[in-house]
Amino acid sequence: MNGMLTLRDVHFAYADGTPALQGVSLDIPRGGKTAIVGANGAGKSTLFLTLNGTLRPSQGEIKLDGRLMTYGRRDLEQWRRQVGLVFQDPDVQLFSASVEQDISFGPLNMGLTEDEVRRRVEEALIATGTEPLRNRPVHALSYGQKKRVSIAGVYAMQPDVMVLDEPLAWLDPAGQQEILALLAQLHRAGTTLVMAVHQMDVVADWADMVIVLQAGQVIYQGAPQGVLAQQERLLSVGLTPPWPVQVFHDLRLAGLPLEGEPPLTRAALTEQIVRAWPKK
Amino acid sequence: MSGNFIVGQYIPGTSPLHKLDPRTKLIMVFAYTIGLFFLPTWLPVLLAGIPLGIAVYASRLPWRYLLLGLRPLWILLVITFLLHLLGGSSTAPPAPEDVWATLGPWTITGTGAATGFTTVLRLAWLFSAASLLTLTTSPMMVTHGLERLLGPLKRWRFPAHELAMMTSIALRFIPTLQEEMDKIIKAQAARGSSWRYGSWTRRAQALVALMVPLLLSALRRADDLAVAMEARGYQGGEGRTAHHPLQMTRIDRWLLIITALAGITIILWRWA
Numbered sequence: 001m002n003g004m005l006t007l008r009d010v011h012f013a014y015a016d017g018t019p020a021l022q023g024v025s026l027d028i029p030r031g032g033k034t035a036i037v038g039a040n041g042a043g044k045s046t047l048f049l050t051l052n053g054t055l056r057p058s059q060g061e062i063k064l065d066g067r068l069m070t071y072g073r074r075d076l077e078q079w080r081r082q083v084g085l086v087f088q089d090p091d092v093q094l095f096s097a098s099v100e101q102d103i104s105f106g107p108l109n110m111g112l113t114e115d116e117v118r119r120r121v122e123e124a125l126i127a128t129g130t131e132p133l134r135n136r137p138v139h140a141l142s143y144g145q146k147k148r149v150s151i152a153g154v155y156a157m158q159p160d161v162m163v164l165d166e167p168l169a170w171l172d173p174a175g176q177q178e179i180l181a182l183l184a185q186l187h188r189a190g191t192t193l194v195m196a197v198h199q200m201d202v203v204a205d206w207a208d209m210v211i212v213l214q215a216g217q218v219i220y221q222g223a224p225q226g227v228l229a230q231q232e233r234l235l236s237v238g239l240t241p242p243w244p245v246q247v248f249h250d251l252r253l254a255g256l257p258l259e260g261e262p263p264l265t266r267a268a269l270t271e272q273i274v275r276a277w278p279k280k
Numbered sequence: 281m282s283g284n285f286i287v288g289q290y291i292p293g294t295s296p297l298h299k300l301d302p303r304t305k306l307i308m309v310f311a312y313t314i315g316l317f318f319l320p321t322w323l324p325v326l327l328a329g330i331p332l333g334i335a336v337y338a339s340r341l342p343w344r345y346l347l348l349g350l351r352p353l354w355i356l357l358v359i360t361f362l363l364h365l366l367g368g369s370s371t372a373p374p375a376p377e378d379v380w381a382t383l384g385p386w387t388i389t390g391t392g393a394a395t396g397f398t399t400v401l402r403l404a405w406l407f408s409a410a411s412l413l414t415l416t417t418s419p420m421m422v423t424h425g426l427e428r429l430l431g432p433l434k435r436w437r438f439p440a441h442e443l444a445m446m447t448s449i450a451l452r453f454i455p456t457l458q459e460e461m462d463k464i465i466k467a468q469a470a471r472g473s474s475w476r477y478g479s480w481t482r483r484a485q486a487l488v489a490l491m492v493p494l495l496l497s498a499l500r501r502a503d504d505l506a507v508a509m510e511a512r513g514y515q516g517g518e519g520r521t522a523h524h525p526l527q528m529t530r531i532d533r534w535l536l537i538i539t540a541l542a543g544i545t546i547i548l549w550r551w552a
């Protein structure tokens with residue numbers, strides 16, 4: 001398999017003994033859009049911190065581009081350049097005094113020329129729509145603005161893989177659409193995307209691969225259809241199926257003779273209903 | 281409210297003051313601060329407002345901004361003035377011709393009024409100069425200038441890069457910690473605890489109850505900060521992009537010469 005990032009039997013426990021990852025094995029396909037789902041506390045954020053070497057597993061191995069990662073300085077440098085991580089909590093990620101300064105932090109660490117740093121910062125400011133905020137102090141931004149700035153800070157590093165921890169949480173619908181549009185643009189440009197999401201509707205629309213985490217273990221990796229359509233299974237791990245799947249089951253219970261797999265999208269649901277509609 | 285005043289609030293612009301090298305501005309504010317404390321009486325201190333006025337004019341910022349910046353300070357200024365005015369500083373009985381009025385235990389003297397006025401002016405000028413610096417210099421440039429100024433000390437293993445980085449991080453987190461304290465105080469007040477009233481032991485307990493979560497949250501923040509910096513490839517100063525040397529223009533050089541001359545004049549005058 002052409003895995004960009006490959007994890008084999010990765011274990012991680014926090015200092016207080018909480019076992020957060022318990023034998024995770026997964027493959028992030030190159031150029032793919034992978035959604036990582038799981039209930040609160042399933043281990044998504046912990047997993048993400050291991051994906052760019054910020055947390056070091058107590059056991060197991062991680063391969064980037066087929067190369068086994070060690071935790072030497074050289075390796076880490078390369079790793080963080082290739083895998084960019086957008087934190088779940090922007091207040092944790094953003095620590096510089098101004099927006100522009102924060103965005104330039106990563107590129108400066110990469111030792112690029114000053115002109116190149118400036119060019120990338122400009123590009124990131126424009127692409128994420130944060131240009132008007134460039135001189136604002138970070139702590140005075142709204143939550144949604146902070147989210148964008150944290151994406152901009154990683155965008156400017158131009159990683160091959162961008163890992164985003166709940167980038168849509170707390171955003172209004174318009175804000176979510178804008179972030180999704182930005183991600184689509186990155187994806188077209190060849191960036192491999194990995195994102196933790198709670199809304200299964202978004203997963204159904206967006207992802208081409210889904211990984212389900214439960215209590216620190218991967219219980220599913222594969223196409224969205226394979227898991228999102230399974231209402232009972234999702235509910236049993238604390239997730240809510242996409243709304244078309246729910247409506248599909250409700251209609252069937254109410255006696256409408258729907259056939260086939262539960263649909264993931266509105267269009268597919270409508271089509272099934274029209275087909276099953278008692279003809280007059 | 282403590283929350284909405286921000287010392288680091290930069291206002292972008294293209295004025296002559298904005299264009300100065302950050303190092304020039306840092307040195308000038310530093311020299312100005314020291315100079316203010318060498319000036320002995322109210323008249324020279326008042327006159328020290330002139331260069332400040334010129335600087336404000338050169339910044340093309342509305343005067344309002346500076347006054348707004350002084351707003352959180354005004355209680356401090358009033359108290360300082362009153363303390364001096366009411367003779368808080370003198371130990372010897374005042375000369376009779378100096379006394380303006382007597383209010384019960386307090387004697388209001390001309391000297392008291394003058395020192396009060398001088399101290400208040402000093403504080404106001406100092407604070408205005410510092411805010412003028414942050415109003416016209418982006419935090420990035422402040423950090424950058426600071427790092428370059430302290431750079432020569434690296435030879436003696438002085439952590440210039442780390443210090444500059446810390447300064448900029450501190451600028452970022454002061455308001456956050458303030459907010460956090462506010463939140464904890466409110467959360468505790470909502471459950472009936474306050475260090476503002478009650479017996480001394482109760483107040484002390486409440487204060488400990490405030491400090492512990494504040495300290496814990498500061499420690500957790502420090503931890504998070506380390507993770508966030510590492511995740512974006514930070515491995516200390518070496519290997520980072522080296523900035524082009526900041527460019528001092530002729531104006532910068534002239535201003536530094538003038539600052540030096542003014543400093544020498546004040547020192548000679550005070551020694552003579």
Ligand SMILES: Nc1ncnc2c1ncn2[C@@H]1O[C@H](COP(=O)(O)OP(=O)(O)OP(=O)(O)O)[C@@H](O)[C@H]1O
Nearest residue numbers: 014016018020038039040041042043044045046047
């Ligand atoms: N710093 C920490 N110290 C100790 N335990 C932690 C720490 N961070 C997370 N945990 C624990 O590790 C487990 C996994 O947490 P993690 O944050 O990875 O979950 P998550 O899937 O991201 O959850 P959420 O959807 O709430 O963000 C949880 O049991 C959590 O309590």
Ligand SMILES: [Mg+2]
Nearest residue numbers: 044045088165
């Ligand atoms: Mg999480």
